[in-house]
Amino acid sequence: xxxxxxxxxxxxxxxxxxxxxxxxxxxxxxxxxxxxxxxxxxxxxxxxxxxxxxxxxxxxxxxxxxxxxxxxxxxxxxxxxxxxxxxxxxxxxxxxxxxxxxxxxxxxxxxxxxxxxxxxxxxxxxxxxxxxxxxxxxxxxxxxxxxxxxxxxxxxxxxxxxxxxxxxxxxxxxxxxxxxxxxxxxxxxxxxxxxxxx
Amino acid sequence: xxxxxxxxxxxxxxxxxxxxxxxxxxxxxxxxxxxxxxxxxxxxxxxxxxxxxxxxxxxxxxxxxxxxxxxxxxxxxxxxxxxxxxxxxxxxxxxxxxxxxxxxxxxxxxxxxxxxxxxxxxxxxxxxxxxxxxxxxxxxxxxxxxxxxxxxxxxxxxxxxxxxxxxxxxxxxxxxxxxxxxxxxxxxxxxxxxxxxxxxxxxxxxxxxxxxxxxxxxxxxxxxxxxxxxxxxxxxxxxxxxxxxxxxxxxxxxxxxxxxxxxxxxxxxxxxxxxxxxxxxxxxxxxxxxxxxxxxxxxxxxxxxxxxxxxxxxxxxxxxxxxxxxxxxxxxxxxxxxxxxxxxxxxxxxxxxxxxxxxxxxxxxxxxxxxxxxxxxxxxxxxxxxxxxxxxxxxxxxxxxxxxxxxxxxxxxxxxxxxxxxxxxxxxxxxxxxxxxxxxxxxxxxxxxxxxxxxxxxxxxxxxxxxxxxxxxxxxxxxxxxxxxxxxxxxxxxxxxxxxxxxxxxxxxxxxxxxxxxxxxxxxxxxxxx
Numbered sequence: 001x002x003x004x005x006x007x008x009x010x011x012x013x014x015x016x017x018x019x020x021x022x023x024x025x026x027x028x029x030x031x032x033x034x035x036x037x038x039x040x041x042x043x044x045x046x047x048x049x050x051x052x053x054x055x056x057x058x059x060x061x062x063x064x065x066x067x068x069x070x071x072x073x074x075x076x077x078x079x080x081x082x083x084x085x086x087x088x089x090x091x092x093x094x095x096x097x098x099x100x101x102x103x104x105x106x107x108x109x110x111x112x113x114x115x116x117x118x119x120x121x122x123x124x125x126x127x128x129x130x131x132x133x134x135x136x137x138x139x140x141x142x143x144x145x146x147x148x149x150x151x152x153x154x155x156x157x158x159x160x161x162x163x164x165x166x167x168x169x170x171x172x173x174x175x176x177x178x179x180x181x182x183x184x185x186x187x188x189x190x191x192x193x194x195x196x197x198x
Numbered sequence: 199x200x201x202x203x204x205x206x207x208x209x210x211x212x213x214x215x216x217x218x219x220x221x222x223x224x225x226x227x228x229x230x231x232x233x234x235x236x237x238x239x240x241x242x243x244x245x246x247x248x249x250x251x252x253x254x255x256x257x258x259x260x261x262x263x264x265x266x267x268x269x270x271x272x273x274x275x276x277x278x279x280x281x282x283x284x285x286x287x288x289x290x291x292x293x294x295x296x297x298x299x300x301x302x303x304x305x306x307x308x309x310x311x312x313x314x315x316x317x318x319x320x321x322x323x324x325x326x327x328x329x330x331x332x333x334x335x336x337x338x339x340x341x342x343x344x345x346x347x348x349x350x351x352x353x354x355x356x357x358x359x360x361x362x363x364x365x366x367x368x369x370x371x372x373x374x375x376x377x378x379x380x381x382x383x384x385x386x387x388x389x390x391x392x393x394x395x396x397x398x399x400x401x402x403x404x405x406x407x408x409x410x411x412x413x414x415x416x417x418x419x420x421x422x423x424x425x426x427x428x429x430x431x432x433x434x435x436x437x438x439x440x441x442x443x444x445x446x447x448x449x450x451x452x453x454x455x456x457x458x459x460x461x462x463x464x465x466x467x468x469x470x471x472x473x474x475x476x477x478x479x480x481x482x483x484x485x486x487x488x489x490x491x492x493x494x495x496x497x498x499x500x501x502x503x504x505x506x507x508x509x510x511x512x513x514x515x516x517x518x519x520x521x522x523x524x525x526x527x528x529x530x531x532x533x534x535x536x537x538x539x540x541x542x543x544x545x546x547x548x549x550x551x552x553x554x555x556x557x558x559x560x561x562x563x564x565x566x567x568x569x570x571x572x573x574x575x576x577x578x579x580x581x582x583x584x585x586x587x588x589x590x591x592x593x594x595x596x597x598x599x600x601x602x603x604x605x606x607x608x609x610x611x612x613x614x615x616x617x618x619x620x621x622x623x624x625x626x627x628x629x630x631x632x633x634x635x636x637x638x639x640x641x642x643x644x645x646x647x648x649x650x651x652x653x654x655x656x657x658x659x660x661x662x663x664x665x666x667x668x669x670x671x672x673x674x675x676x677x678x679x680x681x682x683x684x685x686x687x688x689x690x691x692x693x694x695x696x697x698x699x700x701x702x703x704x705x706x707x708x709x710x711x712x713x714x715x716x717x718x719x720x721x722x723x724x725x726x727x728x
Contacts (some may be wrong), residue, residue, distance in 0.1 A: 008431075056573040074255060083259045083401065089662050091269065091277045096256065116522065129570075135566045145559045149257060157559070164557040170520050172571065173557070173580050180520025181254055182395045183403075186382065189356040189521045 073118030211235030212283025214697030273619030334377030503663030
């Protein structure tokens with residue numbers, strides 16, 4: 001528990017960082033007021049609690065905490081108004097939208113309130129109650145599947161998408177050290193990938 | 199009016215310009231070459247790792263400000279306008295065309311022959327492959343003759359592609375690793391070796407996959423070229439009373455009211471299939487009211503490329519998606535078509551795929567899946583056989599009305615009408631569309647069934663033409679072409695067009711290597727004239 005508290009403190013400290021991050025070398029600078037979008041320390045604590053339900057047990061508590069940390073880092077480093085990949089075919093200029101995190105505080109408050117109404121802390125509720133809470137929240141937010149990337153419809157769906165669409169989750173699914181989109185020696189890919197260490 | 203004088207003024211800063219300038223500088227040391235590019239230089243190799251990460255994690259475009267918002271064309275397949283051009287983010291595929299691509303009229307009575315012998319073009323393929331450090335294996339088809347081996351052995355097949363090769367060859371087709379312009383295991387040309395980040399089509403962190411920004415930096419450092427970037431050439435101007443090009447008029451993005459005049463002995467238009475014919479049309483004057491180099495009326499016509507058919511197959515074999523998704527297998531089985539059979543020509547490509555094997559939030563009954571449930575449901579689909587991505591680029595020929603025109607409804611900041619490209623098949627290609635689809639579908643089905651597999655969707659035709667080319671077609675006669683086989687325009691002795699625009703037809707496979715090969719051939723001719 002002490003380690004979790006320490007992480008919580010770190011998250012709080014990061015949330016209190018002054019102001020904004022500036023784009024560098026990316027054309028016009030975009031200023032994003034971060035602290036208004038980030039979850040409070042209490043909410044981060046609740047999100048870690050929820051992670052125990054929505055992320056796989058195989059990665060352990062430590063892995064789930066890391067997944068939450070990675071998600072929070074992703075949110076903090078998000079940049080608004082940046083051109084997205086315009087690719088081939090029928091290209092058009094599309095820029096990144098508002099930070100997905102803008103609605104997270106409200107969503108977390110609603111989730112906490114709903115859990116409280118059912119008897120208390122989210123993670124302490126029976127599994128079917130937890131499922132029902134999230135199901136209602138996702139339906140209200142029109143979350144039909146895991147988004148390709150966090151899109152702000154619901155913070156928990158975004159956490160799940162951020163993890164389950166990662167290279168690490170791909171490895172876990174196949175129980176294989178594939179390392180999608182990471183630096184690898186070519187020879188490593190020429191043989192059947194080794195299983196993950198248990 | 200500020201002027202800039204040089205021997206050769208190259209308009210455009212993409213891959214064909216890079217290769218042409220590199221070759222010209224070798225053949226004619228001391229030649230004053232200036233490259234003028236409308237887009238900016240993106241020479242920041244040190245940041246490629248960060249761009250790679252941002253692209254993967256956030257979907258951000260890794261080539262920042264590589265477009266000019268008011269300088270866009272309708273029907274163009276990429277927005278990129280920067281030093282390096284679209285080859286900043288190509289996949290690096292380096293397939294050769296075959297003899298048939300150059301002899302469609304003679305062999306099949308279709309489209310047109312190219313005014314180049316394949317054996318001569320082959321020499322330039324070898325040179326292009328050397329400069330691009332292509333990694334490939336000899337084709338299993340003896341008709342694909344080569345006069346020299348590839349500079350590198352092919353990219354080793356991933357475990358997945360080894361499995362898929364074995365599967366695909368049960369159909370009777372023979373497959374090879376796709377030839378790639380990629381430094382496999384050691385640096386080359388100032389670029390690093392492959393780290394298999396698998397993001398070649400977006401950004402290569404090590405530079406292993408060739409991109410022209412490296413070539414330009416080296417040429418600039420060696421003082422072999424003067425590069426003027428962010429300079430849009432809006433007009434070519436004739437010398438008084440003659441058909442000789444006297445100058446190119448450019449406008450810098452930061453000085454839109456100031457004309458920079460480029461004066462040169464020889465001008466090379468290397469702006470690709472869209473912007474090359476566009477500039478010629480924009481440069482119309484009283485002597486050439488329909489545009490420069492356009493006495494034939496063919497500038498902006500016969501816009502080509504190739505269409506493609508895609509499908510997904512499900513097979514029993516086990517693969518591990520994510521090993522090397524940008525590498526693929528190619529079969530050249532259908533590059534040749536016996537002249538006495540219904541015409542159909544295409545390549546056949548195979549990739550690993552994760553289609554249908556992505557994590558899902560709900561099960562088939564709509565129940566929300568949490569944690570281990572989600573993982574288990576994902577595994578139940580992912581570990582059951584494999585998905586395979588299939589594609590065929592097929593030979594489809596443009597009509598004369600496959601056109602680039604000036605669109606008066608869309609103008610840039612200067613009031614110039616922007617290009618509008620409307621690609622049209624010729625009558626024969628149109629007539630065989632359904633037969634082509636039936637043939638390719640049968641090939642895909644044969645491949646799938648060879649391993650108890652099946653196509654999971656009906657093959658679909660592309661909604662755009664890939665590897666676009668044409669618009670300034672080469673030919674043997676003034677009446678049916680804009681330029682000769684070297685790209686020298688029939689109407690202006692000191693104006694060349696190089697690369698993609700000069701191709702009469704678009705072939706059945708990736709075009710970049712051919713664009714480079716014909717440009718290197720042009721370089722030799724230009725060197726003779728300077």
